[in-house]
Amino acid sequence: MAVRVRVPTPLRRFTAGVDExxxxxxxxxxxxxxxERRHPxxxxxxxxxxxxxxxxxxxxxxxxxxxxxxxxxxxxxxxDDISIVPAIAGGR
Amino acid sequence: xxxxxxxxxRECGQEYPISPLHVCETCFGPLEVGYDYxxxxxxxxxxxxxxxxxxxxxxxxLLPVEGEPEIGPFSGFTPLLRAERLGAELGIKKLxxxxxxxxxxxxxxxxxxxxxxxxxxxxxxxxxxxxASTGNLATAVAAHAARAGLNCVIxxxxxxxxxxxxxxxxxxxxVITIRGNYDDVNRLCSEIADKYGWAxxxxxxxxxxxxxxxxFGFEVAEQLGWRTPDHIVLPTAGGxxxxxxxxxxxxxxxxxxxxxxxFKIHCAQAAGAAPVIHAxxxxxxxxxxxxxxxxxxxxxxxxxxxxxxxxxAVRESGGWGDVATDPExxxxxxxLACTEGIFAEPAGGTTLAVTMKLIAQKRIKPDESVVxxxxxxxxxxxxxxxxxIEQPFVIEARLREFxxxxxxxxxxxxxxxxxx
Numbered sequence: 001m002a003v004r005v006r007v008p009t010p011l012r013r014f015t016a017g018v019d020e021x022x023x024x025x026x027x028x029x030x031x032x033x034x035x036e037r038r039h040p041x042x043x044x045x046x047x048x049x050x051x052x053x054x055x056x057x058x059x060x061x062x063x064x065x066x067x068x069x070x071x072x073x074x075x076x077x078x079x080d081d082i083s084i085v086p087a088i089a090g091g092r
Numbered sequence: 093x094x095x096x097x098x099x100x101x102r103e104c105g106q107e108y109p110i111s112p113l114h115v116c117e118t119c120f121g122p123l124e125v126g127y128d129y130x131x132x133x134x135x136x137x138x139x140x141x142x143x144x145x146x147x148x149x150x151x152x153x154l155l156p157v158e159g160e161p162e163i164g165p166f167s168g169f170t171p172l173l174r175a176e177r178l179g180a181e182l183g184i185k186k187l188x189x190x191x192x193x194x195x196x197x198x199x200x201x202x203x204x205x206x207x208x209x210x211x212x213x214x215x216x217x218x219x220x221x222x223x224a225s226t227g228n229l230a231t232a233v234a235a236h237a238a239r240a241g242l243n244c245v246i247x248x249x250x251x252x253x254x255x256x257x258x259x260x261x262x263x264x265x266x267v268i269t270i271r272g273n274y275d276d277v278n279r280l281c282s283e284i285a286d287k288y289g290w291a292x293x294x295x296x297x298x299x300x301x302x303x304x305x306x307x308f309g310f311e312v313a314e315q316l317g318w319r320t321p322d323h324i325v326l327p328t329a330g331g332x333x334x335x336x337x338x339x340x341x342x343x344x345x346x347x348x349x350x351x352x353x354x355f356k357i358h359c360a361q362a363a364g365a366a367p368v369i370h371a372x373x374x375x376x377x378x379x380x381x382x383x384x385x386x387x388x389x390x391x392x393x394x395x396x397x398x399x400x401x402x403x404x405a406v407r408e409s410g411g412w413g414d415v416a417t418d419p420e421x422x423x424x425x426x427x428l429a430c431t432e433g434i435f436a437e438p439a440g441g442t443t444l445a446v447t448m449k450l451i452a453q454k455r456i457k458p459d460e461s462v463v464x465x466x467x468x469x470x471x472x473x474x475x476x477x478x479x480x481i482e483q484p485f486v487i488e489a490r491l492r493e494f495x496x497x498x499x500x501x502x503x504x505x506x507x508x509x510x511x512x
Binding site: 006008009010013019045046054055056057058060063065067068083085086087 | 103114115116117118119120121122272275276279282283286287380381383395397400
């Protein structure tokens with residue numbers, strides 16, 4: 001199951017500067033593990049010591065925040081789009 | 093010269109040079125501006141500040157800009173009113189309203205943060221400034237960018253009211269609407285900032301932008317005669333202003349302008365967008381995002397990245413917080429207008445309604461001083477209250493018709509009493 005993953009600037013040093021990569025897996029968790037295999041060093045930037053998503057990292061699956069889905073266990077299909085975005089807060 | 097030292101990650105402490113950077117490359121934590129407080133302490137005094145112009149730059153040593161500030165020459169230093177009629181209503185002797193409904197030039201607290209962000213955008217050499225916003229932030233960015241001679245692009249969710257688009261395009265800003273909700277727009281902007289190198293005031297300039305919010309607290313302390321209030325109540329959306337007001341009070345003590353800095357800081361959220369209050373009441377640090385549903389659009393953020401820092405500032409100070417429902421928000425807007433002559437946007441109604449709850453819960457006591465923070469103007473959000481107030485009486489232009497109405501309303505006292 002191949003998906004596209006958008007990589008934010010702070011993580012591009014692990015992808016040789018590339019802003020979109022492909023990865024495989026049937027859940028967000030599996031995709032992140034595959035990313036770590038392809039681009040070593042990424043995992044610890046995204047997950048804390050307990051394997052949970054870091055507080056300031058947002059992951060979107062086809063535009064939806066995975067916290068509204070099934071968190072890291074959210075199911076992923078072939079061709080899905082995943083975005084990794086640093087948390088930002090603005091006023092409106 | 094400025095007293096800024098570096099950018100520092102609030103989570104892991106990693107340091108970075110002053111640059112348009114907002115996220116730590118190691119842990120994704122937010123970056124914050126660092127200062128040389130010892131040097132500031134030697135350079136600043138109450139008398140120096142009091143001699144300066146009435147704008148937010150009177151605290152320039154504690155703001156991250158280089159050189160003479162040029163943006164927002166009339167922004168900040170808004171009134172702190174002693175609210176005696178409202179205070180009598182609430183049973184509080186020392187009640188104050190910090191009134192950013194009259195901030196220049198766009199009538200909200202955003203004129204503070206945007207003045208700092210746009211100053212920094214110019215320093216960094218950006219020619220285009222931008223933001224995701226449907227209201228106060230968009231208006232402030234568009235207006236300040238116009239005066240600074242910068243290009244401005246505003247991103248909004250599709251379907252926002254015409255008035256909100258006019259509020260930006262009138263200043264020459266280009267508005268792009270996105271098919272999606274506000275959080276979708278914010279996420280896209282983060283990706284655009286990354287790719288196109290534009291200055292998004294609340295994304296890549298965020299460390300500087302948020303520093304501007306401290307001036308709200310600096311002014312409250314100065315206007316109270318260089319002391320902090322016992323209580324200050326602030327609205328929370330993305331989580332910028334509350335922690336920065338707390339930081340501002342602490343900095344004033346650090347640089348010798350306040351003898352002590354004891355205060356309780358309280359958080360107000362609309363019931364339909366209250367992820368921070370849910371976490372506060374549950375006693376956890378974990379903020380679960382929500383889908384916002386409230387008339388208080390200016391604070392309808394379901395996923396506040398700085399919510400964690402709001403929790404920390406509230407808990408450190410011994411403060412608390414609560415939510416206000418849409419009807420409670422409207423009643424509070426009316427009460428503030430009818431007692432003090434200030435027309436607040438729904439965020440202000442939220443803050444007052446929550447203050448009233450904190451008083452009822454005896455967390456705020458009658459003899460303690462309280463500052464209610466009103467951060468935006470009700471003239472921009474008339475539709476939020478339009479259906480909840482008395483409608484006008486209509487008569488022909490004949491005295492006899494007025495006589496009849498006067499009788500019907502029960503004579504002078506009732507005729508003048510209005511709907512209040």
